[in-house]
Amino acid sequence: MDEQEGTSPVPGERGVTGDLFSPACPTRELLDRIGDRWTSMLVKVLAEAYPGECGFAELRRAAPGISHKMLSQTLRGLTFDGLVHRRVEPAVPPRTWYSLTALGHTLEGPLAQVRAWAEANMPAVREARRRATAE
Amino acid sequence: MDEQEGTSPVPGERGVTGDLFSPACPTRELLDRIGDRWTSMLVKVLAEAYPGECGFAELRRAAPGISHKMLSQTLRGLTFDGLVHRRVEPAVPPRTWYSLTALGHTLEGPLAQVRAWAEANMPAVREARRRATAE
């Protein structure tokens, strides 16, 4: 997974693009991480196990629908960002254990807020969509 | 814009697809809306003007780097979801005013939490990335 993200660090190319938001709006960077399909779910799963560890297969079971590739890729990204700790157990059937770092654990708070809003208000959003579609 | 349930509803297979998350995990739906590049920023801009209105050009100025198309597209999506109200002023130079709905305004809270986390912890994330890249 290229960690260099979308906005090119190349200056001069286009001065009016999102480059300006890297310093002014770290929210953008955060959304690049949690805005994807799986990150927030994995953080939730790992947070519920905190400070315990989860194995690869265990995580896969906890996040039904995730592909083998995306689980590996997402965990790599989270580890790269210092949100997840990775412990390899050098056995014959290799086991790898993942856990939330302290930093990653602090993300669970805001994430829970988002979940709470979603659970409380997504029905209203769905209703608005239904009405907008109907007319 | 959405409503495309891309995951295949395989009948025979046990529910391994993402379909199960529509009811169980509204967070997924919310991220489909705020996970993109501009939604959260526009909500912030509109929230700061709440309960006032913003014109198209005004929003464009407030979100430097956004393209004409994406601003239009994002606003359409937000209106569709009942988060933004749209008022057309039938004048010769047509003006359109956007404002946050009450529902949309309630989203600003969680969003602010996310921003706060990002501003406080993204430096640590960047540092982790730097270290991970260095080694």
Add this chain to the structure above:
DNA sequence: CTGAATCCGCCGTGATACTG
């Protein structure tokens, strides 16, 4: 069993041009 690499389809994004 973990996980990395490859091929490919889909969608988000931007540039451009056009209508009112």
Add this chain to the structure above:
DNA sequence: CAGTATCACGGCGGATTCAG
């Protein structure tokens, strides 16, 4: 100035395959 339509491009995500 507001809004839409069209096209091209790049990256994400999934299925599959290969390595350790």
